[in-house]
Amino acid sequence: MKIAPSILSADFANLQRDIKIVEDAGAEYLHLDVMDGHFVPNLSFGVPLIKALRPNSSLIFDCHLMVSRPEDYISPLAEAGVQIIGVHYEATPHIYRMVQLIHQAGCKAEVVLNPGTPISVLQELLPVVDAVLIMTVNPGFGGQKFIPETLDKIAQLATLKKAQGLTFEIEVDGGIDEKTSVLCQARGATVAVAGSFVFESQSPAAQVKLLHKVTGE
C-alpha cells in the first residue's frame, strides 16, 4: 500500500523535522487534515500552514477537507501546491460540482465517506473520481479505535471498482496500524493514512517502514 502519514499527530512545534523523517522513510503521501470546528468538532490548521510546508517536501500532499464549505478551499489549496483534495460527501449538496472544481484547479479529486454513509451514494461519482477515502473512524480526531464494520464497505467499493474496470485509489483513514492496514488491504484498499501509529511512537520512520512491510511494498 501507499503510506500517508497524517501530520495531525505530528509535533506541531517541529513539523518540518517530522515530515522529513517520514519522507526519508519512504512514505508516498503526506496527509493534511483541515478542520473548521463546524463540520467536525475540532480545529486543526489551514492553507497558510500547508503553503509554508510545501517548499520543504517532495511528498504528494493529500488534503482531507473536514469543512462545511469545501468550495472555499479548493483554489487556495491548489495554489498552495496540494495535489489531491478530498471532500466529504456529507459536507455539500453539490459533491459532483466539488469534483469538477478540484479537477478544474488541476488537482486529483477524492470523495470521502463517513462510517455511517453507504457506498451506494458513490454510484454516479465512481467514473469521475481519482480516489475514494473510506473513514474507518468518525472524522475529527486522531487516536481513535478502528471501526471493523467499515471493512465491508472497502470490499463493496473494491468490487464495484473491479466490475467497472476503474483505477481510482481506495484510501482508508482512522485507527490504522500494522494489523488494520493488512485487513483493509485484503479488502482492496490501496492507500493507508496513519497518524498516531506513526507519530506517537519512538520511531516514526520505523512505523512507516513497518506499514510498508506488512502491506507488501
Ligand SMILES: O=C(CO)[C@@H](O)[C@H](O)COP(=O)(O)O
Ligand atoms: O482524518 C482524520 C481524523 O479525522 C485522520 O487523518 C487522523 O489523523 C487519523 O489519525 P489516527 O487514527 O491514525 O491516529
